[in-house]
Amino acid sequence: MRKLSAFNIATLFVGVAFLYLPIAVLVVYSFNASRLVAVWGGWSTRWYGELADDAPLLEAAFISLRVALLSASAATLLGTLAAVALVRFGRFRGRLLFSAMIYAPLVMPEVITGLSMLLLFVAISVDRGFWTVVVAHTTMAMCFVAVIVQARLVDFDMSLEEAAMDLGASPARTFMTVTLPLIVPAIAASWMLAFALSLDDLVIASFTTGPGATTLPIRIYSQVRLGVSPEMNAVCSIMVGVVGLAVIAASLLTKLSAARGAPARV
Amino acid sequence: MKRTLMKRSFMAKLVVRVPYAWLVAFFLLPFLIVLKISLSQTAIAQPPYTPVFDLAAGWHGLVSFLAGLSLDNYAFLGSDPLYVLSYLKSLEIAALSTLILLVIGYPIAYAMTRTPRKAQAISVLLVILPFWTSFLIRIYAWMNILQHDGPLNRLLLVLDLVREPPVWLSTNTAVYIGIVYSYLPFMVLPLYATLEKLDEALLEAAADLGCPRWKAFWLVTVPLSAPGVIAGVLLCFIPAVGEFVIPDLLGGSRTSMIGQTIWTEFFANKDWPTASAVAVVLVCLLVTPIVVFQHQTMRGIERD
């Protein structure tokens, strides 16, 4: 009974259009030769050119990339550990608090988490800068990682782990040789999510950053507050393009590995 | 095979203790500090609040520290209508946005489940893709569109729907548009996940028992999609209350949501204690939905 009614098609179409039109407008206007949105001055790539000369912007981009790489990796490690603890360790003391600390940040408004972390750093007299942002992003992202990996672990066929142990593999070896290879797609996906979250974060970074550690969103935000500008459009279009390509590449990779026989689902 | 924590090896215990310790240090502890600072006063000092907890001062230091705490900030919050209005406004905007999100998101999620299997992966990808692009960028994109001489107004003028270009930016409407636009994946995806698991056989059974399609939708599909609805609603409502970027860029000075209030108190007024107090009250307001969210998610996990 899986028919796609006309209403459904229309809904999908409108929904998708709603999601993509603003971005399309953004991209289109980044090629606008004229500075003013109201006037269409023809196609031009001059704003992209001017980007290359914008040193602070490039530096901010570089910093953002490094922060994202570090925090995504740390978050994936911590989040995976947390997920394993939640799913495989049954009832342990403090489990309720543990799960509360994992789920609450998912919904907590960012101003609160950002503020609280800043106050922590001040209280322990740590200079804010690059590393405090990394720590903050790691904390925020590990919860997302934990939730994603946990969902995958819950689905995981326990009899595979039992079989491995029955054949002589210790619990640690079982995890490394049987469980981990089969949940790698979930871990990879959550790494990418953590990366994107870090790259994109404005509020928490604003609270926890210090001199010399201006991230790209902070930079963009300070410009954007003053109004729309075509250079910003260019920056944003580039970011959209890069992310879009990455996501498409990732999904193609997933399809490829599925075709090669590693099952997408156990 | 679940063994109790006690029986596990040292390495195994680390699996729990490392993330636990991290979260206690960087999530729980900060909260306690916020609480503490909300009970302090501003000071022209570094850090800009007093009293400061000094371990070296020993017991006497602890006593004078506790004596320095007060609930003044909370009293101040209660007395100034600015704050009360800000909370109410935030709740109102978040609630209404969530409602709109539900009304828009449900049909989209439902339509996604109706697509043939092969196309479903693509439709999920399409919905997720904007989510991967920067949040900031997406809001900025709306700034482009909603400008006074921007494409939306031009379209409206061309279609002769308005006489004069209306003002979009710096209004509540823009904030609503921004929230609905940004949070849509957060509503659609949990709904889709729940609807997708729905057993077709249930609807067939309803039809077999004489229930027309539209009725089966209300009597079977909707009630069974309740967990997804709750997850989506909470996933949108709770963070929306504390939104900062959207009202700041799209709303301007007329809309003052609580996220902006905290930001202003903190960065502009440098009044850390007040900002902390505002944050603490916000957390208290959100505690109930957060606990419900957690309970719901844990139930979903444990059911398996």
Place this chain on the structure above:
Amino acid sequence: MPALESNGALAKRDFAPWTDRTLQPLLRIEGVSKRFGAFTAVDRLSLDIYQGEFFALLGPSGCGKTTLLRLIAGFEQAGAGRIVLDGVDLAAVPPHRRPVNMMFQSYALFPHLSVAANVAFGLKQEGLPKAQIAERVADMLALVKLEDLGRRKPHELSGGQRQRVALARSLAKRPRVLLLDEPMAALDKKLRGETQFELMDLQRRLGLTFIIVTHDQSEAMTVADRIAVMDRGRLMQVAPPAEIYEQPNSRWVADFIGSVNLFEGRAGDDGTSVEGTALGRLRVATKIAAEPGAAVWVAVRPERLRVTAAAPAPDQTGLENGAAATLVDVAYLGGLTILRLRTEAGVPLQATIANTGRLADRAVSWGGKVWLSFPPEAAIVLTR
């Protein structure tokens, strides 16, 4: 517990180590209990299993047979009692170090590894040299007749082939005990039959000890040297299949295995009769182990009930223990026919007759009147 011991007279093959008092059991389960919350899955269970046995755990779902298996494998911890293998208490031994291997109901083949890698998995954990592993894997695959499929992945195999891989993998380490958790549940009837015989053959050739969990009676009866019938965490009877069938120790076992006709009555004064049953006074062949007047039950298997068209003449012997009955229903099963009957008193009974001739040649017909009887030797007297 005398009722649970068995004699070797009804053993399947010339193999009955449980009768030899000098032999130590390979696996000794002593007073083991396991609870899940308020539910007791295994209740103070004690059992001895000997080297070389093909042992079956049989019972309805929820009786604890799978839990017991998992306790032996180490995936559950017993709340009370001991499990001793070869003299070693297994309580301190984690599952990955126990010399037992398990064949899982779902096969649990590692989807990301090839067939050969699956079979080699256990050997790799032992740290054997590569050449030796390869040789053993080849041997195992040949044993289960899957020599050419080493490179394939599990999802490329049929259900029966996957089962063989699971078997090869669990045998590769030459475990002291092989545990089989409903290994044939997913196979179709014909394949199941063939596999049962192959398993028995394998077990005998390799001289291993197998413990199989099954809910299928005929499977247990086919493969096992001894069967342990379980109900609600307790052992009901442990004996070779023939003994369980012909000498059940309780009404529950008599009713659980196969079909049975049960008559309740009181032990007669002479020790070989039972009074007051639905068929009147019944004569039995063996001495009744109960006081006269005590409540006893007479169990008669359907195939031992004789069905004749006419009542016997008053002076005819050999047809005692009889009653008149009406044929209520007939079920034709190809090799045999099941007759459902009702006595004049309204007691429902079941008889089975082998179809040694064609159906059309039978004398009995629906609604027809017949005479039922059984010889005293066919009566099983049960005191509980």
